[in-house]
Amino acid sequence: MSTARANNGKADTLAANKLNPYGRYYYNSEKELELISSAVHFGFNFKGTVCKIYLSLKDKEAHNYLQYELDGVYQKRIRVEANSTSPIIITAPKEGNHKIWIYKCTEATSGDILISKITGDHVKSIKVKKTPxxxxxxxxxTCGAAADTSETPCGKGDYIDHHNAYMAYGPRLARALGANYMLSSVSGIxxxxxxxxxxPTMPQVYENIDLQYNNPVKWDFKTYSPKVVSIALGTNDFSNGDGIKPRKPFDPEKFIATYVNFVNLVKSKYPKARIALLSSPMVKLAYGKILEDCITAVKNQINAEYPGKKPVExxxxxxxxxxGCGGHPSVEDHAIMAQQAAHFFKMLMK
Known part of the structure; x- marks a missing residue:
């Protein structure tokens, strides 16, 4: 049992190192759980109506966001202030046994959220179900960036104020299929x-634990064994940039060659996984056709390199x-994307 009840009637304490996080995470020297990637999550049970989450941020001048489910129902985002010394308090509407799932709302480059402990009556860690x-x-x-304007309108606040990883197409899709999920995604990449x-591009940061170029700490790819790895890249390769910094025309040959190498890298990490290559609903018309042709070329080249293996789809x-904001899909748009891709992923999961 990972909780200890005090004799004086105080709430039980669940230490962070007794949690069972899912996604990219790290335990630091203080035994704090550092939530890194978009939608990395953990769960716990408690009894009564109140539990408290003790947490902090590395960047003392920043803010960040969590979001949570209560008893299987999504609730809301929670703003985390770096300079706050108070715990996050979650309240259930009635007495009883309750299940909480906490998710990191923002992406890895938004900074880590550090969890030190959770308190509550009979608080106990739970594990993610063993599903594909x-x-x-x-x-x-993929991050769910610039998607949520429910609290902050577009053009107001900071970039992370519009993040909603839980409502992004990937997590929505996985939940609909009864699958587990993790996001390895970076805005602008x-x-x-x-x-x-x-x-640094995705092939240059993918192996680093926080998906950033200057971190020598590597992610342990033996932590999970995905059934399917979905790769949705290309939107930013086609970007014209800010119009100030010089930008060369899109190079299909370089894109295809680099993409093939990246798929080989992913296959080296997960030899048994099915690989899915996705286009972008934001790359349209002539550029959209070029992107689709490039993705098809990548698929054909990889499948030719691995005859007899399950093909890339x-x-x-x-x-x-x-x-959404800045040309991004909104929360509602992500629901449409998840529905559009559901049958495709269902077939891959078989």
Missing amino acids: LIEFIGNSI GVYRNWNSDA IFFFPPMEAH
Whole structure:
């Protein structure tokens, strides 16, 4: 049992190192749980009506967001202030036994959220059910960035104020299929170049625990064994940037060659996983056709390299008029994307 009840009637305490996180995470020297990737999550039970989560941020001048489910129902986002010394208090509407799932709302580059402990009556850690896993690799769309305007309108606040990883297409899709999920995604990132820079790209950061170039700590790919790895990259390779920094025309040959190498890297980490290559609903018209042709070329080249193995498959999203911020899909748009791709992923999961 991971809780200890005090004789003086105080709430039980569940230490962070007794939790069972799912996604990219790290336990630091203080035995705090560092939530890293988008939608990384953990669960616990408690009794009564109140539990408290003690947490902090590395960046003392920043803020961040969690979000949570209570008894299987999504509730809301929770703003975490770096300079706050008070715990996050979650209240249930009535007495009884309750189940909480806590999710990191924001992406890895938004900074880690550090969990030190949870208190409550009969608080006890729970594990994610053992179901097939889908890993979603991608950019800001996969992060659920710029999707949620329910609290902060577009053009107001900071970039992370519109993040909602829980409502992104990947987690929605996985939940609909009864699958587990993890997100390895970074806003603005591409295959061979990014939104407004040449590096670091996804192939350069994927192996690092926080998906950032300057971190020597590597992610342990033996932690999970995905059934399916979904790769949705290319939107930012096609970007024209900010219009100020010089930007060369899109290079199909470089894109395809780099993408093939990245798929081989993913296959080296997960030899048994099915690989799915997704297009972008944000890349349209002539560019959309070029992206689809490039993805098809990547699929054909990989499948030729691995005869007799389960083939790489592709899915092309229909073009979409986005309703989120800055040309991104909104929470409602993500629901449509999840529905569009559901049958494709269902077939891959068989």
